[in-house]
Amino acid sequence: MSTTLLCAVVLLPTQVVAAGKCERLVATGSPDAPPYSWRDPQDPRHLVGASVDLFKQVAGELGLKVEVLDSGSRSQALEEVRSGRVDLLIDSPFAVAELTRVDYIHPSLLNNEYVVWTRHDSSLVYDTLSDLREQRGSVSEKARLTPEFSAFAKSQLQLEPAQNLTQAFQRLLLGQVDYVLAGRYAGMAMAQSLGMSNALIARGLPVDRPGLYLALSHNSACNDAWLRGQLAKKLTELPASGVSQAVLQRNVERWKAQVQAPLDAPKQ
Template structure:
């Protein structure tokens, strides 16, 4: 009788534990991730291994994933639009540098807070008389911005109605227009602008106002069609994203990858296209 009762209790406990055990056993062990191949120091195509991406977002994600017992592969999937489509379809699990866009919510789950900030600054020529304190001060002045810039939706709406911006195919051409005096300012990310100034050897000719004009984040975004998309993973990643800013790791990894990018510039590789 006692043995029968114990056996019944054992079965009940096993049934109660089964859902939790199933979740733990079924959680994702390997994430395939992609992103923009031309956005240093956050992400760029590895010149030594073009099938993969490197950069600060890659390093941070590997650090976080390692703490969760996950293996991460940062795979090159083509230009940014192609990378987004690969993730939407579920052929690749996650984006490592997604811009927060409402239309993407139908196919992606964004992990909050952002993995990294991407402050956009106003870059001018040294000695410029442009008096900039806030965004509205740029009205009436001609600026340039790369077609590949990832600004917030709110700022893009403001820019369309209030600013005169020349759209260039890439950041290289935007800075070239600035140096030639064809525009008065360029809107560019803090680190992308620094990398570009180094690339074009114009670091002594341009300057950035330290006050950001826009502060878009770069988010982890996991596909609705990914087999790895489950509450456990999303919750754990959100917890890690919350802990990162206080750790000081983000800034250290950014600086390390900025130096890494500068080192690549000394080699015969293509310039950044962000």
């Protein structure tokens, strides 16, 4: 090797050499969690949503090609990532038990704001969480709250578990409970799909803000210090850009349009 060529190799930017190891990431996530992620009706093998859009933006800025696949269910998505068949989970709650299998990239890609939902005509006075202690509430069994808030809710609130958010909102509309704890944006999407948008309202500040993290499999060939560091850097820059809220709102509208489309279709 000539001296000139040797110098050129030595002087190559560290970032270029590091990035060369992984040019493509395969990811997955929840197939039924709008507006964060859901199955693409036009291409059911893939997912769409706010988490997907933001992940693709971050990866694109790093020069990485990405594909976000539908694994069939939330539990199967996690299993695909644990095994290394898929590199990364785009919407993982932080779980200490999973640290032996995945690396969580901090900060979170998004935060899921859980708020108090009531009927529009509700007389419930809600300023602080203490106002809810004597009220009957409901929360989906699929809700991924922080451990700290879950402990508080268990000891201080009267929360009835529902099989899913659909059932919780139906109970609220029927007057069987006084309020529902649900994600602000997930609640918007669900209320729209159930035709309840005019009947339900989100009130007050978030009661909990669990993070939705990128979780990189220990068994992924792409899991190296360069990628983890670059992803963390890009995620740190996201909140100040204001992009996240815009992407969330756009995907709420996207979900609304998808739900509305069959109703608006011309009759044959």
